Amino acid sequence: MNETGNHMQLKVNGKEHEVEVEEDMPLLWVLRDELGITGPKYGCGITACGACTVHIDGMAIRSCSMPVGDVFGEVTTIEGLGTPDALHAVQAAWIEHQVAQCGYCQSGQIMAAAAFLEVNPDPDDEAIDRALSANLCRCGTYVRVREAVKTAAAKLRGV
Amino acid sequence: MKKLIFALTGLTAFIVVHALAEEEEAPLAPLEAGSVSQEDGLANWAKIHEVFSHPRCANCHVDDSGIPMWSGPSYGKTRPHGMFISGGETRIGIEFVQCGTCHGRENSPTPHGPPGNEVWLLAPAEMQWFDKSSQEICEQIKDPERNGGRTILEVAEHVSHDPLVHWGWDPGPGREAAPYSAAETTDSILKWQAAGAPCPSAE
Numbered sequence A: 001m002n003e004t005g006n007h008m009q010l011k012v013n014g015k016e017h018e019v020e021v022e023e024d025m026p027l028l029w030v031l032r033d034e035l036g037i038t039g040p041k042y043g044c045g046i047t048a049c050g051a052c053t054v055h056i057d058g059m060a061i062r063s064c065s066m067p068v069g070d071v072f073g074e075v076t077t078i079e080g081l082g083t084p085d086a087l088h089a090v091q092a093a094w095i096e097h098q099v100a101q102c103g104y105c106q107s108g109q110i111m112a113a114a115a116f117l118e119v120n121p122d123p124d125d126e127a128i129d130r131a132l133s134a135n136l137c138r139c140g141t142y143v144r145v146r147e148a149v150k151t152a153a154a155k156l157r158g159v
Numbered sequence B: 001m002k003k004l005i006f007a008l009t010g011l012t013a014f015i016v017v018h019a020l021a022e023e024e025e026a027p028l029a030p031l032e033a034g035s036v037s038q039e040d041g042l043a044n045w046a047k048i049h050e051v052f053s054h055p056r057c058a059n060c061h062v063d064d065s066g067i068p069m070w071s072g073p074s075y076g077k078t079r080p081h082g083m084f085i086s087g088g089e090t091r092i093g094i095e096f097v098q099c100g101t102c103h104g105r106e107n108s109p110t111p112h113g114p115p116g117n118e119v120w121l122l123a124p125a126e127m128q129w130f131d132k133s134s135q136e137i138c139e140q141i142k143d144p145e146r147n148g149g150r151t152i153l154e155v156a157e158h159v160s161h162d163p164l165v166h167w168g169w170d171p172g173p174g175r176e177a178a179p180y181s182a183a184e185t186t187d188s189i190l191k192w193q194a195a196g197a198p199c200p201s202a203e
C-alpha cells in the first residue's frame, strides 16, 4: 500500500481491481507493475510507438502516457480481447498470417487493429495504413499486418 | 459502427457542454463602431494575423485531407504530422486512429511527447487557413460560412474563452507559444471590428 497514494478502482478485462497509486501514474505502470498484466509493452513512453496500446471502452489508448486518474472506462488489454478457445478475429487472422516476428510490438498492433475495425469494418489499404502507421514494428511486419487486418475485417463482416 | 456512434455521441455531448461553458462566460461588449481608425484597425489585424497564422494555431486549421501539420525548431520546414495521421472527416480521427489515442488531457512534460488538452481536434475543413495569405484569412474571418458560423464578436468570444484556442499560448515544452495572449488577441479583434474590420490588400 502506498501511504501517499490514492485508492482507485479499475475495471480491467472484466474484473474489478483496487489499486493504491498516485493519480498521475501511467496506466501502463499500473497494469504491468501493480496488476501483473504484461501484455501491453513499454517501448517509448511518449506515445510514439504504440507498444502499450490498450482499449478504454473500446477506444485505443496509449497506456504509457495516460495517467491512471484519467481512465474514463473499462480497460481491455490483449489478455482480455479473446481467449485461446475463442480468439478475437484479429488474433485469429494474426495467427493465420503469422504476423509476429519478435512479437514485442504485436499486442499493441492487435489492440490498435481491433479498435480500428470496430469503427471501420471494411477499410482500404490507405485507411489501414493511416490507422496503424503509429504502431511501429522494428521487425518490419507491416505487410503481414495489412493482410491480417483485411482477413480479420472480412471475418468480422461475415464474408 | 456502434462504437463510432458512441464516440460521436460522447464527442457531441462534450461539445455541447463545452459550448455551454463558453456561453456561461461574461459576454464581451463590442467597442463603439468607428471609435478606432482604419490605420489602427489594420495594425490590429496584423497582430491578429500573427496569432492566427502562427503554427500553434494554423497547423490544425487544415483542409479536408485532415492532415495536421508539424513545425518547430527541430523540424526544419513545416511538414505533415508524422505516422501518416489524418483526422479524417470527423476531424478527430475516428475513422483511422483517434486523436485522443495519443493526445491526452494535458501536454506531455517530455520534449517531443504529445501535446494535450481537455479536447483535441482539428478545426472544421471550411475553417482551413493554413498556408493562406493575411488578406485571405482576414476575409475568411468575416465570413460565417468559413469561420464556424460566427459574427466577429463571436470570433472574439471564441478566442477569449475556448480552451483549445488557449492551448496555443500554453503548448508544452519545446514548442513556441503563439504571440501576445488570448486577452490581447481578443482586444485586437474588438478594435479591428470597431474600425470596420479592414483587410490588407492582396499580397
Ligand code: FES
Binding pocket: A041, A042, A043, A044, A045, A046, A047, A048, A049, A050, A051, A052, A053, A062, A063, A064, A065
Ligand atoms: S510505450 Fe506507449 S506508445 Fe510507446
Ligand code: FES
Binding pocket: A100, A101, A102, A103, A104, A105, A106, A136, A137, A138, A139, A140, A141
Ligand atoms: S514483431 Fe518485432 S517489433 Fe514488431
